[in-house]
Amino acid sequence: MTTATDAPAAATATGYAPGRTLPLRVEALRQLKRRRTLVMGLILAALPFVLIVAFAIGGSPDGAENGRITLMDTATASAANFVATCLFVSAGFLLVIPVALFCGDTVASEAGWSSLRYLLAAPVPRARLLWSKLAVALGFSAAAMLLLPLAALAAGTVAYGWGPLKLPTGGALPAGESLLRIGIAVAFVFVSQLVTAGLAFWLSTRTDAPLGAVGGAVGLTIIGNVLDAVTALGDWRSFLPAHWQFSWIDALQPQLEWTGMAKGAAVSVTYALILFALAFRGFARKDIVS
Template sequence: MIAVELRKLILRPRVWLSILLLCTLPALVAILLSVSELAPPPGQGGAFLSAVLRNGALYPAAALAMVLPVFLPLAVAVFAGDAIAGEAAAGTLRYLLVRPVSRVRVLAAKLVTLGAFILLAVLMVVVSALAVGLLLFGTGAEAVGQQGAVTSLSGVTLGPVELAARLAGAIGYIVVCMLGFGSIALFLSTLSDSGLGAALAALAVLIASSVMQTLEAADPIKAYLPTNYWLSWIDFFRDPILWHNLNRGLVLQTCYIALFFAASWANFATKDITS
């Protein structure tokens, strides 16, 4: 079942279109930066943008900061919202369940495929941003004295191997965060026969969570909002790595995944499939 879903993921044109759009934004920003040679001052604008003119090896981190707040969650909401509701709208859900597999296996396959989509999207953003960054900004060897090395947010020089390890940690953390949000969209997909409706409902959750983070009245529940620790992946680029919020974010997203997968199963297992 998982192999079938993964094959559908690879062969679906709109998947690659959404990934292409995710990669396009950082590429356009890189071109504008290289032409104007004007980056925002340190502490202002997007994360890491003030440093990429000196070292393109750091541009994947800047690209992740660009796509994470809105564009990556949007792609995840559309993909996850269509997981069950899209099958129902297309009239293929009934035939999918005719196979000798349980509904929980169908949901598990959808969740694994969602995770694969998120990982694929993030990796493509990172790889394309690295290529564009090195092409337009170079490696910054003159600035830090070591080919491929970068300066961390704490002012410490990170070698290429350590930079790659920290970038891999950031990728893994972002994938878990997006999978937590995608689990909410997957649950909403089991409630509707419209993939668009499920995606819009998930985006409403995203917007509500983001708005509540700015309200003092919401302080008691901020630690439990799905978006609260999303930007903590930046702590991988500090020295030493600040694990406090990273660990809290991983625990929170794991709880969201478990809770909403269980809710999806509870609803989907008893749902009357008519299409």
């Protein structure tokens, strides 16, 4: 069967403009109405309340037993501390899932429903189609990254009050400055997840099984975490995105440290750009109607 094209004859039709096909708002509304978007939003918004209940039942964490204070031990000190704790418990895995879901499901689901061929018959240029889907997927991923800390900030303010960020290393950051530091941490978490987004998006263009794309991205991310735990790899671990995933904690130190976050961002963005390029290259040659 021949490869579907972007129907060049349609480009001469009156009023046709390839760059204006499939506006972002149309794709955003399509994704917003998906049930998985609502479910994921509810899970992220519910996590802070689950932790509050857990602390209420088990009591406030206390690191005095082993003499070592951690971020978890200061969770109930203030709303800012609670937000930092929510990031700490979710950045390693939970926040990987919405990124993999939004980026891995977006193209594969259309292929599974056989609607890609109809989108291109409209015609929507392939590059335009992918850019729209990628932009919306990253937008929803960023929204997921913001939803969790915002929900935690609101719930933490009610439960533990507004106050400075108590540092595990000693001292505290003023409430206003702590919000800025937490904002930097959230931004780094999003950038560090771009490699997961790239993996999921590339896999999404290679299969018509959304679960395969999402599960593959999550699985490879887990493998990266496992490899980072293998200390025998030595300096090779610095090439793994997982090696830098908790570098955002440097933003919650008395003196803001950028080195780890800069290296982690560089590694993640490099892998992501390569994977996005592979996705566009492969999709441009893919037989959509097969």
